[in-house]
Amino acid sequence: MANIFGLIWNEVSKIYIQKSTWIMYIFLAVLIIAVAAITATTDGANKEYGEDWQEELQTENEALTEEMQEEEFLVDMNTQKIEMNQYHMDNGIKPVSYDAWQFVIENAMLSSVISLLTIIVAGGIVANEFRWGTIKQLLIRPISRTVILLSKYIAVLIFALITLAFLLILSWITGALFFGVAGGNPELVIRNSEGIASVTAIGEVISGYGFKLVNLFMMATFAFMISSIFRNSALAIGMAVFLMMAGTSIVQFFADKVWSKFILFANTDLTIYDSQIGPVREEMTMGFSIGVLVVYWIIFILASWLVFTRRDVAGQ
Amino acid sequence: MAESAMELVKLRKKIGSKEIIKGLDFEIHKGEVFGFLGPNGAGKTTTIRMMVGLMGITDGDVRILGKSVKSDFKGAIREVGAIVENPEMYPFMTGMQNLKHFARMSPGVTKERIKQVISLVGLENAIKTKVGRYSLGMRQRLGIAQALLHSPSVLILDEPTNGLDPAGIREIRKYIRRLADEDNVAVIISSHLLSEIELMCDRIGVIKNGELIGIQSVHEQQAEEDPERQIRLEVDPVDSALRVLKTHHGIDAGEDGGFITFSAKKSLMPSIVTSLVSGDILVYRVEVSSASLEDKFFDLIGENVIG
DSSP states (O other): OHHHHHHHHHHHHHHHHSHHHHHHHHHHHHHHHHHHHHHHHHOOOOOOOOTTHHHHHHHHHHHHHHHHHHOGGGHHHHHHHHHHHHHHHHHTOOOOOSOHHHHHHHGGGGHHHHHHHHHHHHHHHTHHHHHHTTHHHHHTSSSOHHHHHHHHHHHHHHHHHHHHHHHHHHHHHHHHHHHOOOOSSOEEEEEETTEEEEEEHHHHHHHHHHHHHHHHHHHHHHHHHHHHHHOOHHHHHHHHHHHHHHHHHHHHHTTTSGGGGGSGGGTSOGGGGGSSSOOSSTTOOHHHHHHHHHHHHHHHHHHHHHHHHHSOOOOO | OOOEEEEEEEEEEEETTEEEEEEEEEEEETTOEEEEEOOTTSSHHHHHHHHTTSSOOSEEEEEETTEETTTOHHHHHTTEEEEOSSOOOOTTSBHHHHHHHHHTTSTTOOHHHHHHHHHHTTOGGGTTSBGGGOOHHHHHHHHHHHHHTTOOSEEEEESTTTTOOHHHHHHHHHHHHHHHHHHOOEEEEEESOHHHHTTTOSEEEEEETTEEEEEEEHHHHHHOSSOEEEEEEEEESHHHHHHHHHHHHOOOOEEETTEEEEEEEGGGHHHHHHHHHHTTOEEEEEEEOOOOHHHHHHHHHSSOTTO
16 A cells, blocks of 8 residues: 555645646736735734733724714614623733734635535546546556545545645745734634634634635535546536636525435535524434535545546546 | 466467457567467457456466466566556656665665666666656656566566667567567567568467467468469459469469469479460469468458558
């Protein structure tokens, strides 16, 4: 089995030797810097708090209360702000200014770009070998087709992880350059389904990105399956991207049907169990969703494997 | 008898209800160059794809050094190097990157071995160039280098001369002969052009409509000092000439548009002509064909091999 590392190395290096991969990384880098530049120029409410931050928050709250007595439409917004400030004071957590960590947390939305890039790689990794004709050279080695397919799947996952690391590190560096660093792992106060809570920055990064990875993982596996069954990268990428975009609408459309809870996209966003929105159907639980995801994953992998290992490799 | 390197045992392939390969049964020996000849669509590539496990075998088996492709794929394929159809490599990688890529897929390929195959096919200067910029001839050579990396006992080349100029064909012929003669490799070469493989093969098997219709040893043919040749005579009168041939030489000649045709050894011709002339037959023309393999194949296939 020492061989499989060589195979994975082969597959990963084939991904990174291609120019198109580097273009994707440049695209991602430009996006991160653009987001930072836009945030830096528009976010004026970035307030720094001094030594006597508790007094500062107190006066801020008084001002906010006055303001909402005059302007009725500000009530909701200001109440929330007051509650947050109160939480800071009650728990003795000094508010930190917007910094690299918070920029990284906000960039969790860019993980959908990583999903897109991973789908592109996953959709091509089997289909391209057929297009180049090199599949014949791969399959006439003393290695089973199962191991070849496995090495390709692992290479896709490695690509996703490297790209995720790239997003995290570059976001942090860009954030540090634009907004500075507030500390090694600052404590943040956020609002979730249970109300206001304090979290550490690194914890928030892990959970924020971690949940997004579920969707990435499932769509990449889906694209991989289409790629190995139909040997057509455009079809694989197109279908996966379309479903990724339209997934939520599809679920909403069928929300009143009992079976809608079995649709993949009703289950890919596990954060719904931790937010006020909630799942598509009331009876759904986190465990149910994980079960559905596992079943889909097994189907995708099994279908890829059955077709790839059995079908004849004939001429184009 | 030479040792067998590859054995086809009643090999069959069915796609749907159509039988494409109808029971191929032959063997290829070590150190032999075997030509696999047949018109396009005869089933050459399908057979080769079954030999290397790209296509499933419907019935029968392929054995490489006694190991079955069906039941011991890894053991069998370890002994095989192949180019199936075109020598396709990754165009965005250099020749060296391509070779290293494939070296990682076979056990025990050393750096020295990679250098060795590069120098064997004479690609030292181009090895750091991207394959996308290679000419077809260079790609063909890289393909051979790749197929030889793991020192296989059997080398399979599917239409290796396709798209090559005469100089390229000569070069390939040179490598192949050396591999068979010096390294005792069994080489299988498919082609639809007899003229291109005739010079490098020891034996040629002809396939048509999925059936093997004959195997011909090239050396036997050349070794025969005075082979039977096609003779065509323009004589008058034809019927008495036929009688003379029958009675004096025991030849059953045929008549073909005023000509008499039969096969005979060249050395017999003077005495045949003498007996015709002494029988008062006018001999206007004597044609002796230069017997080539091509005629044999026309006979075997019943049509032009080039098809």
